[in-house]
Amino acid sequence: MMQPKEPKLDISPEVLLEIYYCMLLCRRFEERLAALYKQGKILGGIFSGIGQEAVSLGTCFDLLPGDAVFPLHRDIGVVLTRGVDPKVLLAQIMGKTTGMSRGKADYLHGGDPELGIYGSTSMLGSSLPLACGAALAFKLKLTNHVAVAYIGDGGTSRGDFHEAVNFAAVQRLPVIFVVENNQYAYSTPIEKQMAVANVAERSSGYGLPTHSVGGNDILEIRHLMARCVERARHWLGPSLIECQTYRWHGHSEHDDASYRETEEYLEWKSRDPIPRYQAYLREKDLLTDNVAQRYLDQVNAEIDAALEFAEKSPFPEPEEASEGVFADT
Ligand SMILES: Cc1ncc(C[n+]2csc(CCOP(=O)(O)OP(=O)(O)O)c2C)c(N)n1
Structure with missing residues (x-):
């Protein structure tokens, strides 16, 4: 198993700060979602990715337009980072016509093929063969695009x-x-x-590089991902990255996660990826209190605007139920 090297600083200060903004946006967006769920404003479940932001964001920053992502139920960070407007995403989650699925699906099943985002089905794992299909198409068309498939x-x-995993390695x-x-x-x-130590070990027998890394250090994940993406773009084959992380909330907002020990929860919470990244930026003199506050204000304003947009948007009319469901022939 290859171990990640010390992240090299090949990212500009602007991008480092952009990553910080995205992390904050994801965290605050999901905190708002949890509150909206309790107010009964969300249709369907909310599967919080709070605490896992380093994974969903760190794996997206080296992707290019034309690459394909197959996010899961906890990957709002992927969807936002790949370019879905928070307004549209919130409208999707609230079942409004201005969402990606025009009010016909919840967050999980929404995608945006124009942005290379393919929504999931409810069957865990079902997106993985589709990601292989996308990757096979990229290869047959002799492009340098990559597909990224997420799984718990x-x-x-x-x-x-x-x-x-087997098919991807063989092909x-x-x-x-x-x-x-x-x-x-x-x-x-x-x-x-x-019965083995981790998923990387479980998968390595298929004949692809597998890595198991800490999942709360965004730069470490981004650095490893950049290497795997580079490898894939050069037609050297697939990789698997296992990120060891923790979900702070229950499986869904209705789950109080009482099956976990408080000590375990607090221990993982102390490894919060956001303050960790903040400390890095402060050490590099990129983040001051003023800049941090300005970003927070901007993020809150962006989410307020998204909520206003989503709340004002209509639900679909009953007669629209069969529209856009089947391909026009
Ligand atoms: C094939 C299948 N089995 C069971 C479920 C019900 N289910 C939905 S999410 C979930 C837990 C998934 O855990 P994991 O893959 O570790 O992802 P996480 O939710 O922890 O991010 C289960 C059992 C499902 N959706 N699909």
């Missing part, structure tokens, strides 16, 4: 995962599998999922 630790127990597809190992699949802890 629990999802790696599904057959789809093993078939996809040397330009796909990167990102495993968000947040230690639990709903209430099932990782040791009840598998």
